[in-house]
């Protein structure tokens with residue numbers, strides 16, 4: 521067998537091609553890699569086909585050869601979809617087929633820069649006995665398409681479905697076959713959509729992409745300023761900043777306490793119910809804020825989950841503010857983890873958090889007494905050792 525000079529190959533191949541969607545580029549580290557296969561999966565209706573079509577449209581508009589293999593919809597249905605997104609560029613070629621032989625032939629003949637297969641569950645190889653969508657079929661079809669992509673240098677994007685309970689019946693079976701796995705997730709009733717890379721052979725996986733479902737498709741949110749509720753000066757609302765990948769998001773934490781009947785309820789939405797329980801115990805034992813007989817509801821406004829410890833203080837402050845009936849100024853943001861002794865613990869990336877809070881209108885930030893923090897102009901930093909001190913400051 522002959523060998524190849526890696527230098528010659530490296531000099532002649534252009535390996536990365538923008539996906540045409542900035543938030544997707546961010547998650548895959550710049551773009552699709554020629555010859556690689558990316559799996560995009562998520563629940564039905566979350567926006568997989570829309571996102572894939574956005575990418576195809578952008579690339580086609582830029583005269584990049586693209587191809588959509590539509591296995592679930594007719595060409596007319598795809599055309600209708602594309603019109604919903606705006607003008608349909610020339611060069612957006614579609615083939616409606618569920619036959620992997622057809623798909624393979626098209627890839628070899630056309631060699632598009634990007635080929636989308638929507639969805640892998642609807643594709644099949646007749647030679648294989650099992651029905652489309654079964655694990656053996658999905659795996660077999662994906663395997664064939666992956667190797668053709670590798671051989672032809674086509675960047676392949678395959679769409680996969682997943683149901684809430686049957687988590688990843690298909691996609692899990694594919695994870696080891698493909699190079700990159702992207703999940704698109706979002707609250708069914710909300711408009712926010714998050715992109716995350718769960719596996720990435722060619723880059724880091726920590727990045728998050730943000731999109732918003734709007735009537736005519738998905739809108740990119742490079743700047744997430746909409747994660748706030750309307751401006752109401754009510755008790756129980758506290759701002760914080762959470763770090764996710766290289767991004768920082770301002771989050772509005774909301775809490776409500778109410779007199780319940782029977783055993784008190786604790787309802788946590790988009791925040792960790794375990795953290796909420798812990799914080800209620802700390803509030804009671806260390807801060808004399810007793811909610812043991814009350815119903816407590818906690819949530820974020822805007823639909824982004826806040827599950828990391830850095831949002832503890834804000835969550836605890838929101839409950840204290842609701843329980844003690846005082847409104848926290850909207851110009852104050854609070855960041856820090858809360859320990860069982862009622863102490864505030866340092867959190868990572870504090871400077872980044874304070875900067876984002878300042879950018880979005882905070883003039884005062886409650887932060888733990890420990891932890892590195894560069895000076896951020898326009899913000900008064902209030903170092904607190906304990907949650908009780910933070911409550912006193914916020915009042």
Ligand code: TYD
Pocket residue numbers: 562563564565566567568569570571600601604735
């Ligand atoms: P879609 O991208 O088809 O989701 P998936 O491929 O993940 O199943 O649709 C996303 C959302 O967009 C879905 O909630 C329905 C909505 N939608 C419309 O409102 N109008 C349309 O013409 C289409 C195609 C989708």
Ligand code: MG
Pocket residue numbers: 568569570638
């Ligand atoms: Mg779809």
